[in-house]
Every structure is written in structure tokens, then in C-alpha cells.
Amino acid sequence: MAKPASGKSRTAYVCAECGASFSKWQGQCGECGAWNSLSEFVVEPAASAPAARRSSWAGKVEAPKVTALKDVRHSEExxxxxxxxxxxxxxxxxxxxxxxxxxxxxxxxxxxxxxxxxxxxxxxxxxxxxxxxxxxxxxxxxxxxxxxxxxxxxxxxxxxxxxxxxxxxxxxxxxxxxxxxxxxxxxxxxxxxxxxxxxxxxxxxxxxxxxxxxxxxxxxxxxxxxxxxxxxxxxxxxxxxxxxxxxxxxxxxxxxxxxxxxxxxxxxxxxxxxxxxxxxxxxxNPSAIFLSGGSARQPGSCVMVTREGTRPLLVEVQALVDASPLSNPRRVAVGMEQNRLAMLLAVLHRHGGVVVGDQDVFVNVVGGIRVQETAADLPVLLAVLSSLRDRPLPEKTIAFGEVGLSGEIRPVPNGEERLREAATHGFRRAIVPKANAPKSGSFKGLEVVAAERLSQAIDAAME
CATH class of the missing domain: 3.40.50.300 (P-loop containing nucleotide triphosphate hydrolases)
Known part of the structure; x- marks a missing residue:
């Protein structure tokens, strides 16, 4: 078997998305399918690599061997x-x-x-x-x-x-x-x-x-x-x-x-x-910076409790609903997924009896935070409804919950922890999925309204 010529370098093309290497340039990566992601670089032969490339900082390292995991000693980092x-x-x-x-x-x-x-x-x-x-x-x-x-x-x-x-x-x-x-x-x-x-x-x-x-x-x-x-x-x-x-x-x-x-x-x-x-x-106290500084209630605003990692956060969701001059009304979402907003508006029409098909709908999560969990579904719809009817939600009210395509309000993880965070910040009313309602005891000063259907949540928010 002939040895490759030493001292010669070769050109390779590497995908910036997946790291796959190719011998010639092509418009699309054959591994991940990304377009225009291949970049040229020169591969030097191993013999030409300087000695500094090797691990001169390491001491004598024990050669690796196959070991049963139960025999491996480990401890908390x-x-x-x-x-x-x-x-x-x-x-x-x-x-x-x-x-x-x-x-x-x-x-x-x-x-x-x-x-x-x-x-x-x-x-x-x-x-x-x-x-x-x-x-x-x-x-x-x-x-x-x-x-x-x-x-x-x-x-x-x-x-x-x-x-x-x-x-x-x-x-x-x-x-x-x-x-x-x-x-x-x-x-x-x-x-x-x-x-x-x-x-x-x-x-x-x-x-x-x-x-x-x-x-x-x-x-x-x-x-x-x-x-x-x-x-x-x-x-x-x-x-x-x-x-x-x-x-x-x-x-x-x-x-x-x-x-x-x-x-x-x-x-x-x-x-x-x-x-x-x-x-x-x-x-x-990051919850404080995501809430509105104004004390007056405003139409089109709803406070939710989202969870980021191990921390519950109070976040204000704002909505603006206005008559659209366009044949195809706009749906703009800042801080949440736009396709999910369109889906929620369809659920609001079908199971809530609220028509916004001829209205421009703008939704914004205050503070620049991006909400990625489904607990924002119910607050978004309540904020949209509040803006459409030009009626603010009851004072010191929070909401969270996932809204299903059939109009049901589904539970979200860590419901009691979210309610505890809301009670800590002085909220007096919470509209939540029925499965997230506290099963034993209650939070001082916080009235929990459990809803199974979207229509029930709307009645509780607009009463």
C-alpha cells in the first residue's frame, strides 16, 4: 500500500452548519442540505504540523480502556x-x-x-x-x-x-x-x-x-x-x-x-x-422590570407567569386590535411565534365566538423577553379580547394556560409555583387551567379561578 506523499497540502470544503467535509465545492451540503454553506480551507498533512500542536501542557496520561460504568468513581462537580x-x-x-x-x-x-x-x-x-x-x-x-x-x-x-x-x-x-x-x-x-x-x-x-x-x-x-x-x-x-x-x-x-x-x-x-x-x-427581582410601571389599568394588557429554566417570571403581554384597511389583515407577534398567534386567533373565533378576521392584531411581550412556552396562550387571547372590546381586565389579575384547538384549557408545569410568585407580587386574582388549581390550601389574598374551556376563561376575565 503506497504511502501518501508527505509535505503536500490539499484543499477541502467544509459545511459551516454541520461540519461535513467535501473534496470540491457544491451549492448544497450533501449531509445537512444547507445552501451556500461550504467554505474552502487548506488541510496540512500531519507530518508538517509543528510540535506545538501536540499536548505539551499535559502530563503523563493514562491510556484509555473500556470500563464498566458501575466501577467508575464520580462525584458532584x-x-x-x-x-x-x-x-x-x-x-x-x-x-x-x-x-x-x-x-x-x-x-x-x-x-x-x-x-x-x-x-x-x-x-x-x-x-x-x-x-x-x-x-x-x-x-x-x-x-x-x-x-x-x-x-x-x-x-x-x-x-x-x-x-x-x-x-x-x-x-x-x-x-x-x-x-x-x-x-x-x-x-x-x-x-x-x-x-x-x-x-x-x-x-x-x-x-x-x-x-x-x-x-x-x-x-x-x-x-x-x-x-x-x-x-x-x-x-x-x-x-x-x-x-x-x-x-x-x-x-x-x-x-x-x-x-x-x-x-x-x-x-x-x-x-x-x-x-x-x-x-x-x-x-x-426581574419580574418587576417586565411589568408596566403605570398603576392605571389599560385595555389590551394581561400579566402572565412564565417559567424560564428554574425561575418563574411575571411578564406583561400587550395586544392591539384595530380595523385593517388591507384585504389580508396583519398578524404581528414580537416575543412569541407568529404562527402560534394565528392559530390562537382561529381558536378564539371558533370556540370563543370572537371575530377578528377583519382586524389587524399586534402582540408584544414587554421587556424584550421571548416567551417560548405554551402557558402564554391564554394571556395572549385575553389581551386580544381586552383590546378588541376596549375593556381592561380586572385589576391585579394574572393568567396562564395552554389553549387547545378544541377550546379546552390545558395545564402547564409548575402551576403552584407560578401562583406563589403571583401572590408574592400582590396579585389578587388568577385565571388558570382547572388542573393547575391548588388541590390543598390556598394562597393568601389570591383568588384562583379554574377554567376548563376558553369560554369560561373569557367570562371570568370580562365579568
Whole structure:
């Protein structure tokens, strides 16, 4: 069998969505079906890879072997607090040794600010390293000074070459590393430009391998595309232990950090921050910021209790129903799925006797939060009905529940926990599915109205 010629490189085309590799370019990926997702990069032969590519930081590692799981010793992961409670919540209770966390979000939303604040707090108890590929050290130091962060023990490195970064990490031996950002990193083993699919994937793979072999926790900052996903190959999200996204409306001072993947905690957990002159500050009572500040009741508004990860949140849903000048009335949903809004309006017509087919319907979830669970069905319909009839709902009323296509009100998980959150914030009336009504006892000051059908919920809200 002939050996492949050494010293020769070859060109490959890698899909940015699934990471599949092809020998020639084609418009559609043959593995995942994505269009125009193949990018060219050069594959160097293994013999030409420098010695720095190998794990020089690791000691003697025991050769892997097949082991029965019952014989494997394991324990709860020891977690390190970042000093920021909302960040700890999203991470699942703190930072795990050897974890690799990918943080994405729009430009200027606060990714670098949050990680710099966390690193400054962690530096008081253990060695840390902030690697910047986009800013100079003077810019990083200036930002830290503006935020009044303690600089003792906070070490930084302005470098984009992954081999040099790992060499400095081996010498400094930090326990937490921040790489800002992964799209600026590059490796000498590839000739492709920094930011290309191959460079992002290989650089991230080197950092992941370093984290696992040394037990160092690594934060990676990721740029996002115009579609909202993290730039680079989709395999990047599969390589890391946790994927966190920063969300927030432009012009709003509030930021939401959401976990989309977490091997060490709950998925879809939520952390809420407020951007101020001194950086990002935690919001201890996020329900308050999502509720209207006005005391007067307004038509087209309904408060619901949604659940994000392990936390119940009070969120205000607003609706505006107006006569449409168009032959095809508009259905606009901000903060929820538009197709679900259209389906709910059809249920409202069929089983509630309310016609909105000739009306424009606009629905908005206040505060920039996106509600992804079906518990928002009933509040949305009650808000639409309130706007259509120009009648506000009874004061201090909340609602939650899934609405089925046959007009039934279906239960949602953690009903009693949602009611407890509403009672804590002073609400006096709750319209909920019958199966979510408290079976024993009641919540002080909170009247619970259980509904089996949509018509019953409408009568309770409009009485």
C-alpha cells in the first residue's frame, strides 16, 4: 500500500452548519442540505504540523480502556462562584472545573464587559488570564478602570495565535481563561485566514483539549451572524459544554443572558442584567422590570407567569386590535411565534365566538423577553379580547394556560409555583387551567379561578 506523499497540502470544503467535509465545492451540503454553506480551507498533512500542536501542557496520561460504568468513581462537580449571582444561575450554580463556555450576542451588548467583571472578581482567589484578540491591552485596562474593577491579579494577553496563547497559558497556569473572541484566533497548522471555518474550528478544538486536560475553565466569546447565530461552523456549539446568548432590545438598558445548552445545569435558564455606567448589574427581582410601571389599568394588557429554566417570571403581554384597511389583515407577534398567534386567533373565533378576521392584531411581550412556552396562550387571547372590546381586565389579575384547538384549557408545569410568585407580587386574582388549581390550601389574598374551556376563561376575565 503506497504511502501518501508527505509535505503536500490539499484543499477541502467544509459545511459551516454541520461540519461535513467535501473534496470540491457544491451549492448544497450533501449531509445537512444547507445552501451556500461550504467554505474552502487548506488541510496540512500531519507530518508538517509543528510540535506545538501536540499536548505539551499535559502530563503523563493514562491510556484509555473500556470500563464498566458501575466501577467508575464520580462525584458532584465542584463549582466556583464567578461573583455574579445571575451568571452563576445561568451556568447552573457556578463554574465547573474544565468547562468550556461559549458566550454569544450582538455587538456592544455586553459580552466582554460581563466576562471582564467576572474575571476581576475571580482574580482575588485564583489565577486568571484575559486573552484579547480585538482590543489592545490599553483599551482593556481603560475599560476596567471605567468600571472601577479591582485590577490586582488580573492578567491580560493581546494575542491571536493559538500556539502562543497556549504557551503563555502553560507558563502562567491560570484556572480561568477568557478568549475574546474565538473568531480572531488562528493556528499555524492551517493556511486559511483567521475567522474562516477551519481556523475557528481548529482553534476552538485546541482550547477545548487544553481545558479538559488541565482542568482550566475557558470562556469563548463568539460573534453572531445577521441571522442571530454564532458565526463559524455549527460544530463549534457541539464542542463546548455550555452555550450562552445575550439578548436585549436596542436602546434598552436591560440584558437577558439565556442558556441554550448546558451540560452542568438547566437549559433555557435566564439571567437578567441592567447596563449602567459601572457595567452590568444584576437585577434581583426581574419580574418587576417586565411589568408596566403605570398603576392605571389599560385595555389590551394581561400579566402572565412564565417559567424560564428554574425561575418563574411575571411578564406583561400587550395586544392591539384595530380595523385593517388591507384585504389580508396583519398578524404581528414580537416575543412569541407568529404562527402560534394565528392559530390562537382561529381558536378564539371558533370556540370563543370572537371575530377578528377583519382586524389587524399586534402582540408584544414587554421587556424584550421571548416567551417560548405554551402557558402564554391564554394571556395572549385575553389581551386580544381586552383590546378588541376596549375593556381592561380586572385589576391585579394574572393568567396562564395552554389553549387547545378544541377550546379546552390545558395545564402547564409548575402551576403552584407560578401562583406563589403571583401572590408574592400582590396579585389578587388568577385565571388558570382547572388542573393547575391548588388541590390543598390556598394562597393568601389570591383568588384562583379554574377554567376548563376558553369560554369560561373569557367570562371570568370580562365579568
Amino acid at each position: 465542584a463549582r466556583v462562584s464567578t461573583g455574579i449571582g445571575e451568571l452563576d444561575r445561568v451556568l447552573g450554580g457556578g463554574l465547573v472545573e474544565g468547562a468550556v463556555v461559549l458566550v454569544g450576542g450582538d455587538p456592544g451588548i455586553g459580552k466582554s464587559t460581563l466576562l471582564l467583571q467576572a474575571l476581576a472578581r475571580l482574580a482575588a482567589s485564583q489565577p486568571v488570564l484575559y486573552v484579547t484578540g480585538e482590543e489592545s491591552l490599553a483599551q482593556v485596562a481603560g475599560r476596567a478602570a471605567r468600571l472601577d474593577l479591582p485590577l490586582d491579579g488580573l492578567r491580560a494577553l493581546a494575542e491571536t495565535g493559538i500556539e502562543k496563547i497556549l504557551d503563555h497559558a502553560v507558563a502562567a497556569q491560570p484556572r480561568i481563561v477568557v478568549a475574546d473572541s474565538v473568531q480572531t484566533l488562528w493556528t499555524e497548522t492551517l493556511t486559511a485566514a483567521p475567522g474562516s471555518v477551519s481556523q475557528v474550528r481548529e482553534s476552538a478544538a485546541r482550547l477545548v483539549r487544553y481545558a479538559k486536560e488541565t482542568g482550566t475553565a475557558v470562556f469563548l466569546v463568539g460573534h453572531v451572524t445577521k441571522e442571530g447565530g454564532i458565526a463559524g461552523p455549527r460544530v463549534l456549539e457541539h464542542m463546548v459544554d455550555a452555550v450562552l446568548y445575550f439578548e436585549g432590545e436596542s436602546g434598552s438598558r436591560f440584558r437577558v443572558l439565556r442558556a441554550f445548552k448546558n451540560r452542568f445545569g438547566a437549559v433555557n435558564e435566564l439571567g437578567v442584567f441592567a447596563m449602567g455606567e459601572k457595567g452590568l448589574k444584576e437585577v434581583p
